[in-house]
Amino acid sequence: MTTTAVITLAAVLVIVLGVSVLTRPRHSSTVDFYLAGQRVGVITNSWAISGDYLSAASFLGVAAAVYVSGLDGAWYAVGFAAGFVPVLLLVAAPLRRYGEFSLADFLGRRLGSDAVRISSVGVVQLVILCYLVPQSVGGGITWELLVGHGIFGLSPYSTGVLLSTAVIAVVVAFGGMRGTTWNQAVQFLLLFSALIWLAVVLTADGFRYGDAVEQLSQQPLTNPELVDSGDQQSWQLVEETNFIQPEEPAVFGEPGARYGHLGQVALVVTLGLGTAGLPHVMNRYFTSPTGRAARSTTVWVLVLIGAFYALAVMMGTAARDIIPAAAQEHPWLRELTVDGVLRVPEHALPVLGRIYGDEAGLGLVAAAALIAAMSTVAGLLLASAATWGHDVYERHINPRATQRQAVWAGRLTTLVAAALAAGLAIALRPDAYTPAMPSLVATMVTWAFAVAGSALTPVIVLAIWWRGTTAPGALAGMLTGACLAVTMFLTAGMMQPSALRELMAAPTLLAAPAAVLVTVLISRKTRPPASVDAAWVIMHGTAADRQAERLATLTVEERRRRRAR
Template identity: 60%
Template sequence: MMTSIVLLVVLLAAVGSVAVLIRPQRTSTFEFYLAGRRVGVVTNACAICGDYFSAASFLGVAAAVYASGLDGMWYATGFAAGFVPVVLFIAAPLRRFGEFSIPDFLGRRLESHGVRLASVAIVQLIILAYLVPQAVASGIIWELFIGRGLGGMSAYSTGVLVSTVAIMLMVSLGGMRGTTWTQAVQFLLLLAIFLWLAIIVVVSGFSYTDALRELSSRPLANPVDTGGGWRLEAVTNRLHPDSAAFFGEPGGQYSQLGQFALILSLVLGTAGLPHIMNRYFTSPTGTAARMTTVWVVGLAGLFYALAVLLGTAARSVIREVAADVPWVAELTTGGILRVPEYALLVLGQIFGGRAGLALIAVGALVAVLSTIAGLLLASAASWGHDIYERYINPRATQAQALWAGRAAVALVAAVSAVMALSVRPETLTGQFPSIVATMVTWAFVLAGSALTPVFILAIWWRRTTGPGAVAGMLTGAAAAVGMGAAGVLLGDSAYSEVLLTPTVFSAPCAAAVTVAVSLVTRPPQDTDRIWVRMHGTAADRRAVRIARLTVTGLGRRGGERG
């Protein structure tokens, strides 16, 4: 245990040191939130990957594949495909407009204080929904890796608190510049760990096609807590309710509509994630923002392909060794892990011993810390810049504005930790293929329902208005939360899987309400200039600036003559 704790301390110290050493010497809100808009394409792509490949990606995708076979791959598909609409429709116009955050962009684009305030509230809800599963994952990792709590706390609670406090301090000290470089380095470490585990598994004799054939030769079964103990229970095929599910066939977790609803939720949700979209404001140009996304799509494809392979390997290998290895048997029922998120951690220890477990645990914690950092920065930009500087204290000095952002970081981190401490993963594993991936999906649902439809309309439909955007955001958020709550209450019913990922219904509702209200309200007066700013070429934007300066100069001379 002492070796594990020392390794974690070294990791946290290294991450914190990078953030502090790379931070700008003369700190301003422009540097703290946007790193001076001097982040290069490859660096930003790696940082976005570090931000995006959270615990849901590192542990959750492999866990979902482990628990439900082919249906777990829909997570990998949706997560990877989420950047396609970003590169096609959002990245370049968003950067050309050039603000600090999503609320800042929407407020200025639609010339509406109501839009800014409504989007700040929704951004905070999305951030909390995304933060909580990261904290849950850190508790799970600590529980298996360290196995003991500190100061009388449980191992799970200790992991939640240690990770939250460590990353809160890193973000407060390093800002966007320090966080960008630490996230880029963290992503490269994640990818290296995935490649190491994949190579060592394949070299040991594992064959993906053979394993898939063998796993699909018998019905899929997973551990279920009956109240009096654990037992294996066959999984019903959601596509054919009268038959059993199999690992290599669809239907282990989702019906046809459920599969489509999940992928659509992940794809649309990506474009509305505050911590991801805020990164595009750090690119030097719109072209750089688009090229950054192209890099991200390629890196995401590689990362999730490895996650699927390793989730399959875990299902095959762990069952084989459970009967002969006591510590594996303690974690399983009938050779199947009771907590699917343990899949990669156990696989690492099987092939690399305690050092292998340590390496996977470090990678998982890196994924958690990196994503929490991005979320806290997005929260700080939303509260500190969009609320404090604009409404509470418009005459704030740079020092006051920075302290407001740092206070927001501490407050949001504390709230997410409290919420994570109320979650007990072992009580939820029977309901979901991966509790971490499922909880993160709820954040995607909220983002894809409330923000993305308005976001895309504001970028591509000139007639979008402030009242329309507010009505659309509130409709999308209410529909997502209401339908999601109904899905939880219904439990394991035919409708719950769609209600838990309701973006297929809530996003069109939000878009329709936005359009309907916009058609009966007045659009911003300066739409033509805004349009050139977002979609015009560099020459177009330069011509508009020259024209405005000319008109201003003529006006001044006319005033002097008068």
């Protein structure tokens, strides 16, 4: 471990813990712990949502996917960025106006059903776990490259997983939403600054994106693969298959190196629809003071993440262009590459940082990668706490719980969820990716988007925009989408590369319409909740309508009090 690495890691931990201490909630109320008192401003919340959303899959995974498969890897950036368009148009403002603690709470109250609430809790936890594990994997990968050795007899990878997950679990457990919000805002600014620094030094050194793509496309795209050679396995460069034109070699600047036409569409749809069902992102909208603030926040988020993903695609291309020549000059880089191509594609950004900034550059980029993983882990753990602590413990296990008891229940669940994710992450290895998986981290996150977009997003959108949505319909649609998504991407893992496999690996294109169809068919045969008109006014009525509704409610309550006297 170098002195620079020690200083970098210490600085990151000091910033994270310092922000948590300064912004920790002063009261033990659930509104403060889960929603930061619903007083988070537009700019702060946009930074926090960006920090929450721009995970290790974004910082390490998108650049890695582009590095491995060129243009096909850029579809991850397109899908991730496009996800906030349906959030802006369909979800953000009505969701905040209705006002709850979590997605499960929103669906349970809107549809008047505890069965919907509990089922939503199960689906939300599945999404959180699918998203949480790759963040811990990203932390382990970064520690392994930055530090290179473990503690207490653990491997470097396992050490990184445990330390990054443990630190942020403690931060969330005691900082709540207020501390997490400010942490994520600061972490986003640090993360974005690292990417901008890389872009500036690369451009100053003469890198031009268009020229690099043209040059890389002059030869077939190859990647390292373990190949049996007699009695042992060895790393060799293998040409990628062109899934659109099998008679032609796959090249960096043209589609087909990873997906066919159907696979590209399926991936973008899965990522685009999944965003509106991500609990750690959508829960942040409940912290906005108004529906208008929630919509304005989303506009800012679109601008920020659009710029981020453009830079991530640029960095993945730069790594592919620059690292082969750099491997001839730097002995340390030869250990990570096969004929100039990285064995672990998630190393692309940290390696660029070391090439251009030596140990300090590596420390900066690696710290940003840890920040990306930790920031998203914080949001996921807080979403898990809100789901278990509020939706299950407060409502079903101990309805008479005090505010203090409810907060401690949420804190306990953050630690349990963190331990489970760390254990699963240690069971995986960063070199487990195959030619069908351009980046282990990005691929695993796709599973979370698939479940969210197939099970939660269709039901959330219908509950917001269709009066006829009923609890039995929503329950059947949600379970249909979740079961289809899980079955399809698990089946895809056992299939050979093909158009059908691409569709199965990104299942929302089929699973989401199926969930909508089932929800509509069963809802038409059942009765919507009696409160649907009042809910509609809250979500979609004008300010005057909502004010009249509140006055009417207050009038009815006052009459009841007088009669009771």
